[in-house]
Amino acid sequence: xxxxxxxxxxxxxxxxxxxxxxxxxxxxxxxxxxxxxxxxxxxxxxxxxxxxxxxxxxxxxxxxxxxxxxxxxxxxxxxxxxxxxxxxxxxxxxxxxxxxxxxxxxxxxxxxxxxxxxxxxxxxxxxxxxxxxxxxxxxxxxxxxxxxxxxxxxxxxxxxxxxxxxxxxxxxxxxxxxxxxxxxxxxxxxxxxxxxxxxxxxxxxxxxxxxxxxxxxxxxxxxxxxxxxxxxxxxxxxxxxxxxxxxxxxxxxxxxxx
Amino acid sequence: xxxxxxxxxxxxxxxxxxxxxxxxxxxxxxxxxxxxxxxxxxxxxxxxxxxxxxxxxxxxxxxxxxxxxxxxxxxxxxxxxxxxxxxxxxxxxxxxxxxxxxxxxxxxxxxxxxxxxxxxxxxxxxxxxxxxxxxxxxxxxxxxxxxxxxxxxxxxxxxxxxxxxxxxxxxxxxxxxxxxxxxxxxxxxxxxxxxxxxxxxxxxxxxxxxxxxxxxxxxxxxxxxxxxxxxxxxxxxxxxxxxxxxxxxxxxxxxxxxxxxxxxxxxxxxxxxxxxxxxxxxxxxxxxxxxxxxxxxxxxxxxxxxxxxxxxxxxxxxxxxxxxxxxxxxxxxxxxxxxxxxxxxxxx
Numbered sequence: 001x002x003x004x005x006x007x008x009x010x011x012x013x014x015x016x017x018x019x020x021x022x023x024x025x026x027x028x029x030x031x032x033x034x035x036x037x038x039x040x041x042x043x044x045x046x047x048x049x050x051x052x053x054x055x056x057x058x059x060x061x062x063x064x065x066x067x068x069x070x071x072x073x074x075x076x077x078x079x080x081x082x083x084x085x086x087x088x089x090x091x092x093x094x095x096x097x098x099x100x101x102x103x104x105x106x107x108x109x110x111x112x113x114x115x116x117x118x119x120x121x122x123x124x125x126x127x128x129x130x131x132x133x134x135x136x137x138x139x140x141x142x143x144x145x146x147x148x149x150x151x152x153x154x155x156x157x158x159x160x161x162x163x164x165x166x167x168x169x170x171x172x173x174x175x176x177x178x179x180x181x182x183x184x185x186x187x188x189x190x191x192x193x194x195x196x197x198x199x200x201x202x203x204x205x206x207x208x209x210x211x212x213x214x215x216x217x218x219x220x221x222x223x224x225x226x227x228x229x230x231x232x233x234x235x236x237x238x239x240x241x242x243x244x245x246x247x248x249x250x251x252x253x254x255x256x257x258x
Numbered sequence: 259x260x261x262x263x264x265x266x267x268x269x270x271x272x273x274x275x276x277x278x279x280x281x282x283x284x285x286x287x288x289x290x291x292x293x294x295x296x297x298x299x300x301x302x303x304x305x306x307x308x309x310x311x312x313x314x315x316x317x318x319x320x321x322x323x324x325x326x327x328x329x330x331x332x333x334x335x336x337x338x339x340x341x342x343x344x345x346x347x348x349x350x351x352x353x354x355x356x357x358x359x360x361x362x363x364x365x366x367x368x369x370x371x372x373x374x375x376x377x378x379x380x381x382x383x384x385x386x387x388x389x390x391x392x393x394x395x396x397x398x399x400x401x402x403x404x405x406x407x408x409x410x411x412x413x414x415x416x417x418x419x420x421x422x423x424x425x426x427x428x429x430x431x432x433x434x435x436x437x438x439x440x441x442x443x444x445x446x447x448x449x450x451x452x453x454x455x456x457x458x459x460x461x462x463x464x465x466x467x468x469x470x471x472x473x474x475x476x477x478x479x480x481x482x483x484x485x486x487x488x489x490x491x492x493x494x495x496x497x498x499x500x501x502x503x504x505x506x507x508x509x510x511x512x513x514x515x516x517x518x519x520x521x522x523x524x525x526x527x528x529x530x531x532x533x534x535x536x537x538x539x540x541x542x543x544x545x546x547x548x549x550x551x552x553x554x555x556x557x558x559x560x561x562x563x564x565x566x567x568x569x570x571x572x573x574x575x576x577x578x579x580x581x582x583x584x585x586x587x588x589x590x591x592x593x594x595x596x597x598x599x600x601x602x603x604x605x606x
Binding site: 160162163164165166167171172179 | 358
């Protein structure tokens with residue numbers, strides 16, 4: 001009985017979280033113009049229409065470029081930050097860590113405004129480079145947290161053991177630290193890509209004419225309610241979810257190993 | 259010819275304000291099995307890490323093979339270390355772990371595989387080469403760690419409490435493996451441990467360290483039977499220590515006069531627990547009175563604990579039959595006696 005209530009509670013919880021997304025997916029295949037019940041017949045028409053629009057492809061291209069660049073840069077900086085924390089003790093370390101983990105705690109509107117002001121100062125407002133810089137700021141703490149978790153599971157003598165066996169500091173990094181952290185780094189790449197691919201508010205502030213997918217969705221929505229949004233939304237959701245699930249899978253797989 | 263392999267000269271090591279090692283002078287001979295022993299925080303591990311180049315001495319010099327090594331980074335030394343945690347690489351297979359040192363030295367793939375396989379065979383690990391580290395037992399991991407350190411054929415092997423994580427019966431087996439290996443290879447082993455049974459069972463010479471300095475260096479038996487300082491006497495074995503001033507062969511100890519074969523002046527003597535005889539009635543000769551506290555089974559015999567009227571703890575080793583005969587009960591008074599000639603007079 002108890003387990004039944006537990007399961008029912010879990011099911012209700014998931015229904016609550018996923019119902020709107022599921023509805024969006026369902027209506028993206030529904031022939032009716034407005035999301036009402038009963039449903040009309042099955043159609044992929046909305047997908048065909050949405051993906052025949054050049055600005056959609058343009059936005060997807062922008063999003064992919066930004067996500068790829070953000071994920072590479074954020075993961076690199078995140079790993080380097082985590083390694084510095086792991087390897088060195090220094091005077092203002094707590095401040096260093098707090099600063100490194102700060103960006104996600106800032107209200108996005110503030111961050112977006114600040115980014116817009118700063119990027120227009122340096123002439124990058126409205127460019128993809130600008131969006132990438134803003135997203136790197138936002139995503140790096142996630143990459144750092146993942147790499148830091150992995151490094152905390154490492155036997156601290158592993159690196160010294162590599163030196164002891166004849167590896168210089170950089171060789172030890174390449175042959176010991178990086179292979180040990182590989183699952184975390186791949187996981188960080190996926191997660192930061194997902195953060196960037198999804199991110200709307202900051203992108204909306206700084207993107208200008210180079211719209212990313214979430215920004216484009218809002219623009220279409222402002223015009224009218226169109227099931228094409230459901231179609232685009234479903235694709236975005238699936239992309240982000242796959243990245244997040246891949247990241248989670250890598251984190252949990254490595255735990256099972258040790 | 260007989261120049262030592264390693265020389266520590268007036269080596270100091272400070273971490274901030276904490277002095278880990280002070281004015282250390284130590285020679286390590288070629289081909290000897292040297293144990294560095296002491297309680298935790300005595301500086302033994304720091305000494306070993308300085309030898310491997312993982313710490314740099316604050317002052318003084320360390321030479322290996324006649325070359326001053328103070329500033330040489332760890333990867334340019336040939337001082338492989340067997341770590342307390344073993345520090346095997348979890349993302350590499352067994353044979354890849356063993357090959358690591360050769361790979362870092364640029365030995366080509368075929369040769370390093372051959373040499374690694376040779377060492378795996380020597381360590382009884384044939385057939386395990388493609389296993390992951392987490393698929394091995396504790397004893398097998400231990401042998402992989404040894405093979406990984408020895409594959410480059412170093413002149414010296416450093417070991418940092420390598421047996422501390424093993425079960426008691428495996429420790430004895432590994433002690434055999436280590437001593438045999440050291441004899442066969444003829445290389446220097448520097449072995450850090452806090453366990454006197456390990457140090458005394460394996461080492462040619464034992465260095466007892468306390469508070470960052472050397473207390474005594476000697477062969478195991480010398481140290482066991484002839485501790486030089488109170489620190490060593492308390493750390494090694496089950497010893498009773500008695501101090502006082504000697505006058506004409508008699509010491510005025512806190513437990514009354516005892517006969518001591520030492521020249522006049524202040525002295526401390528050590529009476530090993532296995533050289534104390536326990537009796538209910540006062541025996542002839544040197545004896546002190548103490549009340550029984552408790553007993554402890556210690557493999558070879560039973561250690562009885564006593565307390566003198568002055569509050570000093572005394573230990574005596576008795577056999578099972580002796581214990582049955584004495585039937586001691588807590589608080590009962592006994593006489594503890596020994597042959598004065600077999601008491602050790604400390605000189606340190």
